[in-house]
Amino acid sequence: MDVASTEQRLIRTVAALAVSGWTAIGTPARAAEEVQKFEVLLLLPDQPITPAIQDLVEGVRSSLAGSARAFSISTQHLDVTRFAEQDYEQFADWLAMRYVNRRIDVVVAVGRAASDFASRHASGVWPAPAAVLLVEDFFGESNLSTRRRTAIVPMRFDFLQTAEAALSLVPETRQIILLGGATPNDQRYLRQARAALAPLGKRVTITELSGLSFEKILVHARQLPADSLVLALTFFADGSGQTFIPQRNAIAQLAAVANRPFFAIHDNWVGSAGVVGGRVFNYKALGQRGGNQVLAVLGLREPGTGSTDFTSHSSWLFDWQQLRRWNISERSLPAGSVVLNRESSAWQRHRWAMLGIAGALSFQMLIIGALLVQRDARKKAEMRVQQQLHELAHLNVRAAAGEVFASVAHELSQPLSAVLGNTQALQRQVSPDGSFPPEATEILDDIASESLRMSAVVHRMHRLLRKEPFEWSPVDVNAITASTTDLVRNRATLNNVMMSVELEPDLPPVSGDHLELQQVVLNLVLNAMDAAHQNGSGSRASIGVTTERSGDNIQLSVRDSGAGISAEVEERLFEPFFTTKKNGLGMGLSISRSIIELHGGRIVVHNLPEGGAEFRVTLPAAKAA
Amino acid sequence: MATATPTVFIVDDDEAVVRALTRVLRSADFVVEPYSSPRAFLARAQHDGPGCLLLDQRMPDITGLDLQRQLGPNPSLPVVFMSAYGDVGTSVQAMKAGAMDFLVKPVAADQLLDVVTRALVRSEQALVERQERAEIASRLERLTPRERQVCDLVVAGLLNKQIAAELDLSEKTVKIHRGHMMHKLGVGSVAELTRLIGRHTLATSHPDSPTD
Numbered sequence: 001m002d003v004a005s006t007e008q009r010l011i012r013t014v015a016a017l018a019v020s021g022w023t024a025i026g027t028p029a030r031a032a033e034e035v036q037k038f039e040v041l042l043l044l045p046d047q048p049i050t051p052a053i054q055d056l057v058e059g060v061r062s063s064l065a066g067s068a069r070a071f072s073i074s075t076q077h078l079d080v081t082r083f084a085e086q087d088y089e090q091f092a093d094w095l096a097m098r099y100v101n102r103r104i105d106v107v108v109a110v111g112r113a114a115s116d117f118a119s120r121h122a123s124g125v126w127p128a129p130a131a132v133l134l135v136e137d138f139f140g141e142s143n144l145s146t147r148r149r150t151a152i153v154p155m156r157f158d159f160l161q162t163a164e165a166a167l168s169l170v171p172e173t174r175q176i177i178l179l180g181g182a183t184p185n186d187q188r189y190l191r192q193a194r195a196a197l198a199p200l201g202k203r204v205t206i207t208e209l210s211g212l213s214f215e216k217i218l219v220h221a222r223q224l225p226a227d228s229l230v231l232a233l234t235f236f237a238d239g240s241g242q243t244f245i246p247q248r249n250a251i252a253q254l255a256a257v258a259n260r261p262f263f264a265i266h267d268n269w270v271g272s273a274g275v276v277g278g279r280v281f282n283y284k285a286l287g288q289r290g291g292n293q294v295l296a297v298l299g300l301r302e303p304g305t306g307s308t309d310f311t312s313h314s315s316w317l318f319d320w321q322q323l324r325r326w327n328i329s330e331r332s333l334p335a336g337s338v339v340l341n342r343e344s345s346a347w348q349r350h351r352w353a354m355l356g357i358a359g360a361l362s363f364q365m366l367i368i369g370a371l372l373v374q375r376d377a378r379k380k381a382e383m384r385v386q387q388q389l390h391e392l393a394h395l396n397v398r399a400a401a402g403e404v405f406a407s408v409a410h411e412l413s414q415p416l417s418a419v420l421g422n423t424q425a426l427q428r429q430v431s432p433d434g435s436f437p438p439e440a441t442e443i444l445d446d447i448a449s450e451s452l453r454m455s456a457v458v459h460r461m462h463r464l465l466r467k468e469p470f471e472w473s474p475v476d477v478n479a480i481t482a483s484t485t486d487l488v489r490n491r492a493t494l495n496n497v498m499m500s501v502e503l504e505p506d507l508p509p510v511s512g513d514h515l516e517l518q519q520v521v522l523n524l525v526l527n528a529m530d531a532a533h534q535n536g537s538g539s540r541a542s543i544g545v546t547t548e549r550s551g552d553n554i555q556l557s558v559r560d561s562g563a564g565i566s567a568e569v570e571e572r573l574f575e576p577f578f579t580t581k582k583n584g585l586g587m588g589l590s591i592s593r594s595i596i597e598l599h600g601g602r603i604v605v606h607n608l609p610e611g612g613a614e615f616r617v618t619l620p621a622a623k624a625a
Numbered sequence: 626m627a628t629a630t631p632t633v634f635i636v637d638d639d640e641a642v643v644r645a646l647t648r649v650l651r652s653a654d655f656v657v658e659p660y661s662s663p664r665a666f667l668a669r670a671q672h673d674g675p676g677c678l679l680l681d682q683r684m685p686d687i688t689g690l691d692l693q694r695q696l697g698p699n700p701s702l703p704v705v706f707m708s709a710y711g712d713v714g715t716s717v718q719a720m721k722a723g724a725m726d727f728l729v730k731p732v733a734a735d736q737l738l739d740v741v742t743r744a745l746v747r748s749e750q751a752l753v754e755r756q757e758r759a760e761i762a763s764r765l766e767r768l769t770p771r772e773r774q775v776c777d778l779v780v781a782g783l784l785n786k787q788i789a790a791e792l793d794l795s796e797k798t799v800k801i802h803r804g805h806m807m808h809k810l811g812v813g814s815v816a817e818l819t820r821l822i823g824r825h826t827l828a829t830s831h832p833d834s835p836t837d
Contacts, residue, residue, distance in 0.1 A: 418642045426648075446641055
């Protein structure tokens with residue numbers, strides 16, 4: 001006890017000193033006590049542009065505003081929807097540098113990912129701050145470090161209560177469909193919901209609608225089983241990687257065309273996303289509790305229940321329009337329910353009909369379109385597929401581009417350093433009368449050649465990212481292989497992978513699309529690089545890329561020093577969405593194979609006797625003109 | 626010791642970058658020794674005078690971090706890292722391993738000159754401190770074991786009587802040892818002695834450890 005209070009006093013004194021030292025520069029006349037402002041950092045899972053996060057931040061703000069002290073609130077976000085966990089290590093380093101001269105009194109971490117991050121990295125990032133963790137599904141878990149002054153506000157979604165209420169409101173239900181997105185975050189909520197709904201297993205079947213592209217889910221939503229209802233959880237991104245911010249836009253579109261009612265667990269979805277309602281989570285209330293815990297850990301307020309606030313943030317909320325749409329009597333709602341949207345305008349009355357008609361029309365057009373394609377010659381259909389594939393490949397290039405970025409940044413920063421250095425050296429040496437130093441010619445030569453070097457890098461990058469129509473032309477396999485390996489050479493150095501490239505000279509060209517084929521090479525090389533380290537023997541990771549002529553074919557081989565491919569993985573390797581990587585899309589090899597087959601070639605994989613795997617691409621050489 | 630000229634060492638595998646940085650530094654009259662290979666720099670005889678090392682982080686055969694590790698801690702040769710945007714993580718590691726600062730490429734001339742000036746000042750300070758430390762150490766070496774014991778106990782704040790009891794000597798003998806010790810160390814008061822020993826132990830324990 002004594003130690004703790006001494007420590008607290010010490011921290012406060014130090015903080016006061018730091019503040020007074022800082023404010024002394026700006027406002028020397030004011031006493032430190034008067035101007036002391038607490039710095040609160042909100043560590044958010046996603047950009048503060050979603051309604052839920054905005055409500056939450058607003059809640060924290062309103063709670064802190066009720067205190068007599070001044071607070072300054074800043075936010076940082078992890079962007080969990082788009083980035084995988086391993087990227088956070090670098091993020092921690094980045095934060096450490098950003099906050100090196102900035103004092104933070106309290107970190108409020110929102111959600112599981114941010115809380116994990118805060119408890120793992122906070123001590124390295126913000127020396128001795130207090131922390132308030134808002135964590136979902138906290139119960140029974142304690143791998144979160146509860147350091148010196150930490151308060152935990154558990155977030156709990158009432159999956160079971162919402163489902164039970166939904167079953168009593170729609171009594172004919174025999175099937176609950178859990179609707180969710182495809183990101184790891186979405187999957188986590190799906191698992192949580194499944195576990196929570198286990199007690200209902202005897203009464204209804206529980207299925208999942210997730211992992212597919214939004215368009216496919218849209219099709220499913222129109223033809224849900226007649227005895228089903230949907231419990232919409234989260235929808236950060238669909239199976240094709242398309243993100244939805246705010247998520248309720250996706251839900252609103254689905255609920256609008258759905259033939260069965262949607263229930264939900266987020267308050268901001270009710271009344272705006274076409275869901276009937278449920279026992280919903282109130283983000284503003286959560287923010288307020290978080291804010292109250294901030295005051296408590298700073299000693300400005302009595303803590304609610306020890307250092308953990310277990311109060312629920314949920315309430316019953318329903319949408320009157322939706323109750324009417326699905327013929328649900330208001331009288332059967334749970335006690336204490338709040339019903340929104342009672343007034344109805346003409347648009348609101350007819351909105352669903354209008355949207356329904358629009359939806360039906362577009363669906364019909366899709367069918368007509370499909371029939372047209374079928375009626376058309378086979379060649380035309382092939383061209384369409386080709387076009388889609390091209391778009392997909394472009395998407396995939398964009399994903400790979402992120403990987404290549406670090407490498408390119410380094411490649412550009414070198415010549416840029418040379419240009420800037422030379423220019424500034426020259427500026428410093430120009431005499432007052434405007435005459436140049438004797439060295440000026442050499443300096444200018446360096447500037448010119450370094451500028452050309454940069455333009456080559458940009459050009460290479462541009463070629464990779466440019467989206468051009470699919471075009472058949474003679475492609476030099478050696479040239480695309482060389483430019484691809486150049487592109488990733490820095491990455492190889494950085495990852496400590498030895499890369500050897502052997503190109504058989506004077507290969508005949510193949511006929512195909514330059515960009516698509518380069519994409520295949522890039523996929524294979526990046527995969528090999530990732531695999532190269534997993535050899536367990538500790539020997540130097542290496543990859544080898546070779547091209548050679550074999551009869552009328554060109555062969556490209558990409559080998560790695562990794563662990564090889566197990567039989568079960570090999571079977572599914574080329575399937576879409578199959579991935580062994582933590583943050584992989586699982587599209588690279590599937591796209592690669594489609595591209596190669598479109599070019600009349602083959603791609604095969606086998607394990608090498610000396611360990612590791614080899615991907616071998618065979619493409620027919622173009623007929624000599 | 627011969628006072629060598631303050632020298633800025635540049636190690637970057639990219640010759641164009643090395644030339645540009647050299648030109649900037651020379652335009653401000655710094656003495657520069659450029660290297661476009663880490664091995665060439667390692668092969669060079671050790672530099673005794675003040676200096677600093679501008680080190681590129683990412684090089685093909687030895688990374689900047691490895692080179693920094695191979696050099697070992699040397700406060701008289703502060704290391705300034707240069708890295709590309711996106712290599713921030715490694716920069717943090719470098720700072721943890723004792724680098725003085727790091728610059729993100731492309732580096733503006735003002736910033737470069739500023740960092741290099743500070744690094745050279747620090748290097749000179751480190752050399753002065755090292756000399757002082759050597760000086761104190763050589764004075765301490767002249768003490769007999771007995772005088773050294775007395776010295777430690779005086780610094781610990783014991784009175785002659787207590788020291789006598791501690792070492793099982795007469796108070797008079799303690800006084801004599803104490804006189805010799807103070808004379809050899811060239812100090813006139815206990816305060817001066819404490820300061821001297823303090824500086825010695827402080828400097829020998831952890832020269833550059835950051836406060837956590």
